[in-house]
Amino acid sequence: MNWKVLEHVPLLLYILAAKTLILCLAFAGVKMYQRRSLEGKLQAEKRKQSEKKAS
Template identity: 60%
Template sequence: MRDTLHTWSLHKRARRRWWRCFWQEALDNVPLLFYILALKTLVLCLGFAGVKIYQAKKEEAKLKIQRAEQRRIAEQVQELLDNELLDNKKDN
């Protein structure tokens, strides 16, 4: 029984030593993890900003096409009105 307790305490010390080494290595990597987190955040922000710019340009192009179409229709209507006025003047 005493031999088993002695073995258990040795294992306990070894486990404690292992945990100490594990945490020491983990804490050594904290600055690197912060740099990785900052880089990831920067990449995500730039990605979202890029998407917003893309969406804005796409919307602007759509509005430009829509305004050109409205302008074309307005010119056609104006031509029809001008032609009708000319026809009325010729008749008078």
């Protein structure tokens, strides 16, 4: 068996962990962006409705 391969296992695990962390952070960022966008749209609708009621 090639034991040289086993020397690289810790490095590969670090790379896998870093990649997973980056993907999780990216996913969380996208979700935050979507939520802010949706909240902005809802606030705009509320403003329009309140302006209609006021006039």
